[in-house]
Amino acid sequence: MSARGTSGTGPRWAPSPLLYATAAVHAGAAAATLLRPALWPWMLGAVALNHAVLAAAGLVPRSRLLGPNLLRLPHDAGAPDRIAITIDDGPDPEVTPRVLEILAAHRARATFFCIGALIERHPDVARAIVRGGHAVENHSQRHRHDFSLMGPTRMSAEITAAQATIARVTGRTPRFFRAPAGLRNPFLDPILVRLGLCLASWTRRGFDTVTSSPDLVYLRLTSSLAAGDILLLHDGHAARAANGAPIIIEVLPRLLENVAARGFETVTLDAALRTAVSGAPL
DSSP states (O other), X not given: OOOOOSTTTSOOOOOOHHHHHHHHHHHHHHHHHHHOGGGHHHHHHHHHHHHHHHHHHHTSTTOOTTSOOBOBOOTTTTGGGXXXXXXXXXXXXXTHHHHHHHHHHTTOOEEEEEOXXXXXXXXXXXXXXXXXXXXXXXXXXXXXXXXXXXXXXXXHHHHHHHHHHHHHHHSOOOOEEOOGGGOOOTTHHHHHHHHTOEEBOOSEEOOTTTOOOHHHHHHHHHTTOOTTBEEEEESSSOOBOTTSOBHHXXXXXXXXXXXXXXXXXXXXXXXXXXXXXXXXXX
C-alpha cells in the first residue's frame, strides 16, 4: 500500500471499481428508463440492489470495495519479522498509563487510534503516548456511532477536527485513520485522500470491548499469528475481567511475551509505512 502525501500533495482520489460500477448502474438505469419507461421498476430494483451492496461494503471493516484499506503491514516494510499492535478508543486516564507501562517494560511500540475529544480532555496522557515512542493516529473527533451514516460535510468535519486536535496537543500530524467501529461509507475515501490519510483496519482483533475472558481474547489474537499482522485492542471502552481489570491490562503482557518468543518486533504503522516508502529500516 503506497503512502499518501500530506494534504494537498498526495495523489488525486480515484474511485474504486465498485464506485465506477455504481456510476454505470445509475447511468444505465436512467438511460433505460428514458428509452423504455416500462422498465422503470426493474431499473429501480437494480439501483436499490447496488445501494445495498455499497452499504454492505461499508459495514465490513476489512473490506476494500470502497477504497484502499491497510489490513496487514506492507510486504516491503520488513514484515517478515514485524507486527503492529494498535490500540483504540483512548486516551483513558486510568487505563492508558498502565498500558504504556506494560509496553515500556517489554520495549514494545504501539499505535494508538485516539478520539480527539478525549485527547482534549486528557492532553497529558496523549503526550505521554508520544514520549513513549508510540504513534497517535486519528479515530475521529467524537467517535460517533452514526459515523457511517454521515454525509461528506459532517464526516470531513469529524476527521479534520481530530487531525487538528492531535496535531495541536502532540505536535504530530496523524497519517492514519480508523473509522469508529470500522464502519464507513463511500464518502470516506476522497476525504482521506484530501487529508493525506491512509485507512487502516486490522488483521485480527480480540473483541476486548465485549468479551470479559482474557484467555479468549488472547487466543483470538495469537491463534495463527503471523508476521505482518495488525492486531487490535482497546484502552477505551474496554471490557472488564472477573477481577475488575480492563481486558487489555490482562492480555497485553501475555501477548507481548508471545510476540517476543516468536522473534517478532512490534512497530508503529507510521514506522512500517515509512520503511516501505524509503526501502530501508528507520
